[in-house]
Structures are given as C-alpha cells and as structure tokens.
Amino acid sequence: MxxxxxxxxxxxxxxxxxxxxxxxxSTAYKRRLLPDFATTVYDRNGKVVGFFYKGHFRLYAPYDxxxxxxxxxxxxxxxxxxxxxxxxxxxxxxxxxxxxxxxxxxxxxxxxxxxxxxxxxxxxxxxxxxxxxxxxxxxxxxxxxxxxxxxxxxxxxxxxxxxxxxxxxxxxxxxxxxxxxxxxxxxxxxxxxxxxxxxxxxxxxxxxxxxxxxxxxxxxxxxxxxxxxxxxxxxxINEPLTPLKSPNYPRTASYALDLVKFEIARKGIVPYDTIYTAGYKIYTTLDLRVQDYAQKVLKEYDDKYSQKHNLDDLQCAGMAIDKKGGVLFVVGGRDFKESPLNRAFRILRPIGSTAKPFTYLTAFQNGWSPLDYVSNEPFEMVTEITINGTQVLKEWKPENYGKKFTPFVQVRYALMKSINVATLHLAMHFPQKIRKTLVKFEMIKPDDPFDLSYVLGSFPSNLYRIVRAYSAFQDNGILKEPYVITKVTNRFGKVIYRGYPVMKNVSDAWSVQILRSIMQDVVKKGTARSISYLTKWFDVAGKTGTTNDFRDVYFSGFTTSFIMSVWFGRDSYQKMWDGATGGGTAAPPWGLIAKKICQLYGCGQFEPPYEEIVKHYPPPTHFPEEEMEKIYYNEWINKLNEPKDGKDNN
Known part of the structure; x- marks a missing residue:
C-alpha cells in the first residue's frame, strides 16, 4: 500500500x-547563466603568470x-x-x-x-x-x-x-x-x-x-x-592518474601580478573590480623565465649579504624593460610571501649616484667635452633643506668617497669614478638646466623642489622611474614609458584593449652617445668593473649608485636589448654595512641576470661603436688654468639660486 x-x-x-x-x-539564458570566472594573466610566451579571482576558482571554457x-x-x-x-x-x-x-x-x-x-x-x-x-x-x-x-x-x-x-x-x-x-x-x-x-x-x-x-x-x-x-x-588504462604529486593551486599574488594590477588601475584598462569576476585574458610583456631567474638570483644575494653582515631586514628589488619599454621582470623584494610590498615601484628612496648621468648629459648638451677638466676641490655652502615641512638653512660640505680630492679632474674620469665633488663643481655651471633635464627625463616633476644635492641623487625615486629614464640613454635620447599589458580579451575572446609602446624624444642623440661611451667605461674600468667580464660578449653601459651612510645601493644599466636596475636596502632605512656600494653589492646580481636575458634575447654592440664616439669627442675648452681664473664661489651660489622660471644659465 x-x-x-x-x-x-x-x-x-x-x-x-x-x-x-x-x-x-530563467528568462535570460546562456550568458546570463554563466557564473563569475577568474582572469588569467599570460607572459609574452603564452605561459600562465597567475590568476585574479574571488570565491570559486573557475576558468571559462566555451563549448568549441x-x-x-x-x-x-x-x-x-x-x-x-x-x-x-x-x-x-x-x-x-x-x-x-x-x-x-x-x-x-x-x-x-x-x-x-x-x-x-x-x-x-x-x-x-x-x-x-x-x-x-x-x-x-x-x-x-x-x-x-x-x-x-x-x-x-x-x-x-x-x-x-x-x-x-x-x-x-x-x-x-x-x-x-x-x-x-x-x-x-x-x-x-x-x-x-x-x-x-x-x-x-x-x-x-x-x-x-x-x-x-x-x-x-x-x-x-x-x-x-x-x-x-x-x-x-x-x-x-595504464596511464598514471595525474602527472602532479600535489594540486597545482592557482597563483593569485606575486610581484609581477602586482605590476599588472597597478597598470590596470593607473590606466583604467578595465573596471578594476571586474578583474576578479569577468574572466579576462591579460597578455603581458613579462617573461617568466627571466622573472623566476631574477627572483632566485636576487634572493640568493640577499641571503648571502644578510648572513655575512648579520641583517634580518635586508631587501632587494629589480626591474628590467626591453628596448621598446615592455617589462621583462619585476622583483619587489626577497620573497612576496614574506613581504608583498613592491619596492620596485611602490616606494620612493634616494637614488644616489644613479642620478649623476643627468648632470653630465646636460654638460654635453651645453658644449662641454668629456676631455674638459673640472675642479675637484672641497667646498662648503649653505643650502636650504626641509625639516617637518619647514625650510631651514644648513651648512653642507659634500665629500668624495674615501675623502680624496684633487685640484682638477677630467670630466669623463669624474663620471667613470663617480666623484661627488667634481660632479657638483660641474653642476654649478648650469643648475637650472639640470633641473630641466631631470624634469624632461621624468625623474622629478616640474613643481618639485630642487637643490644642488639632487645632482647626487638625494631626491626620492624608484626602479620604475630609473629604467624609464635610462631607456633614453640606451636609445639615443628616446625615452620609453614602461608598460606590461599588451592585450586584454573578454571571456568570449573579443579584444577590448591593446597596449603599445609610448615614446618621446628627450635629448639629442650625439650628447647621449657621448654619455653612453663613458657609462661603458664605468663597467670596463670604473665603479662597476665587477661585471666587466660581460663586455667579452656584448656591450654594457651603466652607473652605480650609493646613498648617504650606505643605506641604499643601486646598479642601473643597459645593453642593446634591455634596460635594468637593481637595488638593495633595508626597510628600516638604516645603514646596511660600511663599504656597501652599488658596484660591489648591486652590480654582481645585475650581471648574472643580464647574462640570462642576453642568452634568451641576444645582446650585441652599440651603434655607433665606442671607438667611433671616443674618436670624435669634441675638443676640450675648459682647462685647469681657465678654471682657476674664472671660478669663484659666489658665481656658483648665484647661478644655483636663479629663479626656476628665469632664463637658462650659460
């Protein structure tokens, strides 16, 4: 029953x-019935960099x-x-x-x-x-x-x-x-x-x-x-269940993915929140082979330095772009899981001697020759600094590394050996023109303050800005805006965004070529000679950077294929160790990563070649005797303090 x-x-x-x-x-079918999907991020070779999603991990698969x-x-x-x-x-x-x-x-x-x-x-x-x-x-x-x-x-x-x-x-x-x-x-x-x-x-x-x-x-x-x-x-029937020993859980956060999100937000490529639900496919300029290798190398050096100098908060960062501005890799710290702060572009710190090439470029643009001489005598001056929002006067006595001075030094040698005082003496000929150069290269903004210490890199910056500016040194004065996203498609395969290189001319080619030749000497026999071995295979140019009290060290340089900058420092902004330098600390890992990139993409000789540029250096016009007669302390102070909107200094 x-x-x-x-x-x-x-x-x-x-x-x-x-x-x-x-x-x-439901009355609305197919597309309305589809759930939320994760967004997939690909590198330039079609490898998956990671995913953006919230809730369930789901990837869209159309029937076909x-x-x-x-x-x-x-x-x-x-x-x-x-x-x-x-x-x-x-x-x-x-x-x-x-x-x-x-x-x-x-x-x-x-x-x-x-x-x-x-x-x-x-x-x-x-x-x-x-x-x-x-x-x-x-x-x-x-x-x-x-x-x-x-x-x-x-x-x-x-x-x-x-x-x-x-x-x-x-x-x-x-x-x-x-x-x-x-x-x-x-x-x-x-x-x-x-x-x-x-x-x-x-x-x-x-x-x-x-x-x-x-x-x-x-x-x-x-x-x-x-x-x-x-x-x-x-x-x-005899095939193993799966080739994996454990689940391949999706990577949802990394320094590279952080840069992708940063560019989406900055450019408004798609509504930001939709990256977690819309199932986009984002194609990038990243190269996972370089990304993973750079992260490994920088962490290994960070571990080595930390152990040797008994540091528990040493951090590293690195970033490279190709010759069109596409980002090859970005490393924002020793380990994303330990610290997701992306130090490559989300912080600002002084860059030290990384800034010096802008002064020398300005000099060459204004008729100076690498063969000229400039004073290398110590001096003191009163400068304005900002403390807690208040401008105060302070006596400033810049020092050379090792406290070594000479009456005069050749311009090319001053940059090759990164001599502070000689660089300042050179800068005092045209301080406001240097400010304009820094603005043009997007190292500072037009309304930012400027003083003579900026010549030595006291202003705040980061690796993103450095590789952007150095891209013009690599390519005859053509500056490239770093970009990482090349294309975005929606879940149905329709292209909704394309990224392109953005370039602008910021200098004449000849002045840049003169500068580049000296930056090659920096690697061959200057402050970055620790990586001179690379020049056996391809041309390399660059500049070391060390900030006051050994708080930050950099090496920033380029080949025919890429521009890259590497940094080490402590989040506490305390000294790393006595004698930490860009050439001894940042350049060695830079060299290993450079070798890897060149193996993958090929690196060659600059055009025109080094020998051709050196042979055609302008004849010298500034000799020691003339400097002794013409240079007076008050002249430098007057030129430095000329109004920003006044006429250029001569």
Missing part, C-alpha cells in the same frame, strides 16, 4: 511538472574548446542518452524511482545532465520530492531555451571537481597543470568525468585508488559504448 501511494504521487507530480516551469526557469573525448567521457559517466532525451530521461527516472521507493526516501536522483544543471543553477542540494519536481520542471525549460551544446557548456563550467576547482578548465589546471583543455589525455578526461559523481570521494590526491578504479570504469564503459577503440583503451 505504501509503495503504491508513493509511486502514484511521484507519477502525478511528473505529469504536472510543466505547470511549474515558468516559475523557476572542450575536446570531444571529454564530452564523451562526461556523457558516459553521467547521462548516456543526453543527446536523445528532452531533458528528462524516463528510463533513468524509473530506475531511480524504484530505488527511492524501496528505501522510502530520495537516494538516487536519476538526474540527467540537464537536471543536474537545473539543480546547480537554482536549487539546493537537499534531496526531497519537491526539489526533484522543481528540478524536472526547470530542466524541461532549459531544454526549450538552450541547445544541447549550450547546456553542456554551462554544466562543464559549473561542476565542482575537487581541490577547489570549479569547471573542467580550472580542474585541468589544478589536477594536471594544463591551461588548454586540448592538452588533456583520454585518461585525464575519464578521470574528470569520474570525479563528478563524488568530488571528494574520488579526489585523486587523497584517494588515488578510488579515483583510479572510477576512471578505469569510465574508460571501459566508453569502450563498450563505442566512444573509444580497443587500442585506445589498452593504451590508456
């Missing part, structure tokens, strides 16, 4: 189910990207008659009903793929007769409004497949480390299909034997149904 009553109720509800369809079915072997495996596992029925499979329901009635409760759903999709979209997982009725009604409505392919697409993008992966494409990444579904093997497709029935029960990392048995069962059933051949079955 109980059996007949339950069966009758089930049958009547089944017949009446169309009456409920309008109440539960889902391989047939995966579709057949899923149909075999979940709904053999999927392409034949109209959303409801009476045979399946009958089999399930017998089981349910026998048990006196819902045990087997007998659900088709369409019914499962209806449950995922609109219903709770609770097993009741009422929910089953609603499920049937919605499934029939879905079949009216969607094609079988659209139903499968939605289903395969929604289902949970263990280890935090929702949808088949996310599962391919987490379980197999594959970004493209087309790369899945037949055995892997069968495993995914088998997991649907019980994502945790058949978790291949937690329960490999269960998962293997279930996978092999699906393969045998595919053979029986004619989806695969006997040869394919025998070849596949």
């Amino acid at each position: 109980k059996f007949k009553k339950i069966a009758a109720i089930f049958f009547v509800l089944f017949l009446l189910s169309p009456l409920f369809s309008k109440s539960f079915a 990207e889902i391989p047939k072997k995966l579709i057949y495996a899923v149909i075999t596992a979940e709904d053999e008659r999927f392409f034949e029925h109209k959303g409801i499979d009476p045979l399946g329901i009958l089999r399930a009903a017998v089981t349910d009635i026998t048990k006196g409760k819902i045990v087997q759903g007998g659900s088709t793929i369409t019914q499962q999709l209806a449950k995922i979209l609109y219903l709770s997982p609770k097993r009741t007769f009422e929910r089953k009725l609603k499920e049937i009604a919605i499934a029939r409505e879905l079949e009216k409004k969607l094609t079988k392919q659209e139903i499968l697409e939605l289903y395969l993008n929604y289902i949970y497949l263990s280890n935090g992966a929702y949808g088949v494409k996310a599962a391919a990444w987490v379980l197999f480390g594959k970004d493209n579904l087309s790369d899945l093997t037949l055995a892997q497709c069968a495993l995914l299909a088998g997991i649907i029935r019980g994502p945790e029960y058949y978790n291949p990392f937690k329960h490999p034997q269960r998962a293997l048995k279930r996978r092999n069962f699906i393969l045998k059933k595919m053979l029986d149904l004619g989806y695969i051949t006997e040869e394919e079955y025998k070849k596949t």
Whole structure:
C-alpha cells in the first residue's frame, strides 16, 4: 500500500511538472547563466603568470574548446542518452524511482545532465520530492531555451571537481597543470568525468585508488559504448592518474601580478573590480623565465649579504624593460610571501649616484667635452633643506668617497669614478638646466623642489622611474614609458584593449652617445668593473649608485636589448654595512641576470661603436688654468639660486 501511494504521487507530480516551469526557469539564458570566472594573466610566451579571482576558482571554457573525448567521457559517466532525451530521461527516472521507493526516501536522483544543471543553477542540494519536481520542471525549460551544446557548456563550467576547482578548465589546471583543455589525455578526461559523481570521494590526491578504479570504469564503459577503440583503451588504462604529486593551486599574488594590477588601475584598462569576476585574458610583456631567474638570483644575494653582515631586514628589488619599454621582470623584494610590498615601484628612496648621468648629459648638451677638466676641490655652502615641512638653512660640505680630492679632474674620469665633488663643481655651471633635464627625463616633476644635492641623487625615486629614464640613454635620447599589458580579451575572446609602446624624444642623440661611451667605461674600468667580464660578449653601459651612510645601493644599466636596475636596502632605512656600494653589492646580481636575458634575447654592440664616439669627442675648452681664473664661489651660489622660471644659465 505504501509503495503504491508513493509511486502514484511521484507519477502525478511528473505529469504536472510543466505547470511549474515558468516559475523557476530563467528568462535570460546562456550568458546570463554563466557564473563569475577568474582572469588569467599570460607572459609574452603564452605561459600562465597567475590568476585574479574571488570565491570559486573557475576558468571559462566555451563549448568549441572542450575536446570531444571529454564530452564523451562526461556523457558516459553521467547521462548516456543526453543527446536523445528532452531533458528528462524516463528510463533513468524509473530506475531511480524504484530505488527511492524501496528505501522510502530520495537516494538516487536519476538526474540527467540537464537536471543536474537545473539543480546547480537554482536549487539546493537537499534531496526531497519537491526539489526533484522543481528540478524536472526547470530542466524541461532549459531544454526549450538552450541547445544541447549550450547546456553542456554551462554544466562543464559549473561542476565542482575537487581541490577547489570549479569547471573542467580550472580542474585541468589544478589536477594536471594544463591551461588548454586540448592538452588533456583520454585518461585525464575519464578521470574528470569520474570525479563528478563524488568530488571528494574520488579526489585523486587523497584517494588515488578510488579515483583510479572510477576512471578505469569510465574508460571501459566508453569502450563498450563505442566512444573509444580497443587500442585506445589498452593504451590508456595504464596511464598514471595525474602527472602532479600535489594540486597545482592557482597563483593569485606575486610581484609581477602586482605590476599588472597597478597598470590596470593607473590606466583604467578595465573596471578594476571586474578583474576578479569577468574572466579576462591579460597578455603581458613579462617573461617568466627571466622573472623566476631574477627572483632566485636576487634572493640568493640577499641571503648571502644578510648572513655575512648579520641583517634580518635586508631587501632587494629589480626591474628590467626591453628596448621598446615592455617589462621583462619585476622583483619587489626577497620573497612576496614574506613581504608583498613592491619596492620596485611602490616606494620612493634616494637614488644616489644613479642620478649623476643627468648632470653630465646636460654638460654635453651645453658644449662641454668629456676631455674638459673640472675642479675637484672641497667646498662648503649653505643650502636650504626641509625639516617637518619647514625650510631651514644648513651648512653642507659634500665629500668624495674615501675623502680624496684633487685640484682638477677630467670630466669623463669624474663620471667613470663617480666623484661627488667634481660632479657638483660641474653642476654649478648650469643648475637650472639640470633641473630641466631631470624634469624632461621624468625623474622629478616640474613643481618639485630642487637643490644642488639632487645632482647626487638625494631626491626620492624608484626602479620604475630609473629604467624609464635610462631607456633614453640606451636609445639615443628616446625615452620609453614602461608598460606590461599588451592585450586584454573578454571571456568570449573579443579584444577590448591593446597596449603599445609610448615614446618621446628627450635629448639629442650625439650628447647621449657621448654619455653612453663613458657609462661603458664605468663597467670596463670604473665603479662597476665587477661585471666587466660581460663586455667579452656584448656591450654594457651603466652607473652605480650609493646613498648617504650606505643605506641604499643601486646598479642601473643597459645593453642593446634591455634596460635594468637593481637595488638593495633595508626597510628600516638604516645603514646596511660600511663599504656597501652599488658596484660591489648591486652590480654582481645585475650581471648574472643580464647574462640570462642576453642568452634568451641576444645582446650585441652599440651603434655607433665606442671607438667611433671616443674618436670624435669634441675638443676640450675648459682647462685647469681657465678654471682657476674664472671660478669663484659666489658665481656658483648665484647661478644655483636663479629663479626656476628665469632664463637658462650659460
């Protein structure tokens, strides 16, 4: 009696189910039914850099990207008659009903793929007769409004497949480390299909034997149904479950991804919050081979220096762009997990002698020759500094490294050996022109303050600004704005943004070429001679930088293929150690990373070559005797204090 009553109720509800369809079915289909998807970030070679998402990790897979072997495996596992029925499979329901009635409760759903999709979209997982009725009604409505392919697409993008992966494409990444579904093997497709029935029960990392048995069962059933051949079955049955020892969880945060988000926000490429839900594909200029190598090298040097000098807060940073401005790598610290602060571009610190080339470039633009001489005698002056927002006067006596002075020094030698006092004497000929050079190279803004200490790099900056400015030294006065995003597509593959190099001319070529030749000497026999070995294979030019009390060290340089800057310092802004220099501390890891980049991209000789430039240096016009007669302390002070909006100094 109980059996007949339950069966009758089930049958009547089944017949009446169309009456409920309008109440539960969605009126906006396909795209409105799609869930939120993670955004994928790629490097320049198509390798996955990482993902942006919140909540469930889900990657969009349109139907035409889902391989047939995966579709057949899923149909075999979940709904053999999927392409034949109209959303409801009476045979399946009958089999399930017998089981349910026998048990006196819902045990087997007998659900088709369409019914499962209806449950995922609109219903709770609770097993009741009422929910089953609603499920049937919605499934029939879905079949009216969607094609079988659209139903499968939605289903395969929604289902949970263990280890935090929702949808088949996310599962391919987490379980197999594959970004493209087309790369899945037949055995892997069968495993995914088998997991649907019980994502945790058949978790291949937690329960490999269960998962293997279930996978092999699906393969045998595919053979029986004619989806695969006997040869394919025998070849596949012995394949390991997954090539991974543990889940390949998606990387969602790194110094490189931080730069991508920074550029999205700064340029307004897409609404910022949508990067977590819209399923974009973001293509970048990054090179993961260089990114990972640079991070490894800088951390190793950071560890070595920290151990040697007993420091627990030493940090490092590095950034490189190619000759068009595309960012190759960005390292913002020794370890992102320890400290996500991106010191490559999110902080500002003095850059020391990294700033000196701007003074020498200004000199060459104004008729000076590398063969000229400039005073290298010590001097004192009163300068204005800002303390707690108040301008105060302070006596300033700049020092040379090692406290060594000479009456005069040749201009090229002063830059090659990074001599502070000689550089200041040179700068006092045209301080306001140097300020304009710094503005033009975007090292400071037009309304920023300026004083003579800026010549020695006392102003705040970062690696992003340095590589941008040095890009003009690399390319005859053409400055490139660093950029990282080349293209963004929406989830349907439509291009919604393209990134392009942005360039501007900031100097005449000849003055830059003269400067570059001396910056080559910095590497060959100057303060960066620790990496002179590189010049056996390709041309290198650059400049070291060390700030007061050994708080920061830099090496910034370039080849024919890239521009790169490396920094070491402490977040506490305390001294690193006595004698820390850009040439001895920052240049060695710079050299290793440079060698790697050149192996990948090739580096050659500058044009025109060094010898050609040196041969055509302008003849000297500033000799020691003339300097002794003409240079007076008050002249320098008057020139320095000329109004910013006044005429250029001569």
